[in-house]
Amino acid sequence: MTTAENSSNAAFAPRVTLPGTRYHRVRKTVQSICVVIFILMPLFDVMRVDLVRQRFYFFGAELWISEFSILFLTMMFLWILVAAMAMIYGRFYCGYLCPQMIFSEAANTIEKRIKRLVNRKLGALGPRTRDALALALLYLILLPASIFFTFVFVSFFIPPADLLHRLLTLDMRTAGGIFGASVTLLTFLDFAFLRQGFCTAICPYGYLQNMLADRHTLQVFFQTDAGSCIHCEKCVRACPMGIDIRKGSHQMECTHCAECVDACSEVLGRLGRQSLIHYAWGDPSQNVAADRAWYRRIGLRDGKRIAVIVLLFIYASGLSIAIHMRQPVLVLIMPDRITLYTRASDGSIHNRFRLQASNRGHAEARVMLSLADLPAANIVGLQDGITLKRGETQQFEFDVAASGAAVSPGVNHLRILAHVDPAQSDEAFAETFIAPMGSASPTLPAVKQTPKEH
Ligand code: SF4
Ligand code: SF4
Secondary structure, eight states: OOHHHHHHHHHHOOBOOOTTOOHHHHHHHHHHHHHHHHHHHHHTTSEEEETTTTEEEETTEEEETTOHHHHHHHHHHHHHHHHHHHHHHTTHIIIIIOHHHHHHHHHHHHHHHHHHHHHHHOTTSOHHHHHHHHHHHHHHHHHHHHHHHHHHHHTTTSOHHHHHHHHHTTOOSSHHHHHHHHHHHHHHHIIIIITHHHHHHTOHHHHHHHHHOOTTSOEEEEOOOTTOOOOOOHHHHHOTTOOOGGGOTTOTTOOOOOHHHHHHHHHHHHTTOOOSEEEEOOOOOOOGGGGGSHHHHTTOOSHHHHHHHHHHHHHHHHHHHHHHHOOSEEEEEEEOTTSSOEEOTTSEEEEEEEEEEEEOSSSOEEEEEEEESOTTOEEESOTTOEEEOTTOEEEEEEEEEEEGGGSOSEEEEEEEEEEEETTEEEEEEEEEEEEOSSSOOOBOOOOOOOOOOO
16 A cells, blocks of 8 residues: 555544543553563463473463374464454554563663653763763663563573572573573663664564554554644654654554554644544445444454454364363373283283373372273282372383183273372273183283383
């Protein structure tokens, strides 16, 4: 679209009317909530990838890298959520939720306040000395802030307790320590020099949002009816991205934060007029009557958007069902057919099996085994079950034993049942018990129990 087209579209775009709203106040409230959520998310395992233990935490559920279906559904859900938000609400994420934007704006505000303070208190000094002093003070504040926010950010990938230990011991030898120090340096450079430059030059989500936006996306528009702008330039001074929205409503740098909406409302409000800048769905049609439909007013303005929301709902449902059906303790039983069967000194016949159990839950778990469909058989080696600590995986061998008279020669069918405490649904493994056809049989080696932790 050319700027001229943008401008003419913008002139007809129906306003999203939120009379009396001060977007700055809304934005700062939302941003404060986001900072708290950002800090708490890794601490309470709301969403975190533990690279050390290869776990993915999602709303308290500890998912293992091997749980492909849940991980796939989670990734698809998050990806569609991000795409749907960009398609419907444009750069709302950048303007209201993004930690990079929040901290960049905070760095701008701190810098301005320090300069004002130094100029006021140390007016006797020369301007160069005051500037140098203000800069030194700014860096003194940004350095601990960078360490703190790097700590929160890296906590999304390394357990916070482990990270705190590395920080307190000034670990610069291990990969984790070097990674933390490098991210701290980058964060400091970002806060000190780059700030919003990151959003326009580096951030891939910014590019993606611009690609997904179309004429139905929520955006901030400048209304172009000639002569109404009083050229006070307050909108330009208020813009955190340093752009002039009057030059066109579709500038790539614009994050649709609406600071310019507030600025213009304030200036023109004093003259009894409405702001020339406002949120609109970017729809050039003048079909305002159609906008009365509730679904259009929340942004579902065409089939594409409805389809993406339906898709999001499908993935969210699939994900919640998968998490709900997930068994915290994973049990696998398989036969060890290195020898088909062995005979013990008391004449009973033994078949060997392997048990692998993983505890993916938050509490200690106990696994007990029992047999069904072969009444004369019993378990040897794991009669008392096993106990698994949280996050533990163990492997064991055990035998199923039966007297030769109680089973048929050849193949017998049975089920091995695994009962887990705390309760989850029992699992049944359909297995076979092999008994000798004749009298000769190998002697029985001892049952080995080989616990193995992941
Ligand atoms: S032009 Fe307005 S909406 Fe866009 S970034 Fe600047 S202040 Fe925010
Ligand atoms: S704040 Fe409003 S009136 Fe002032 S320059 Fe910007 S658009 Fe024009």
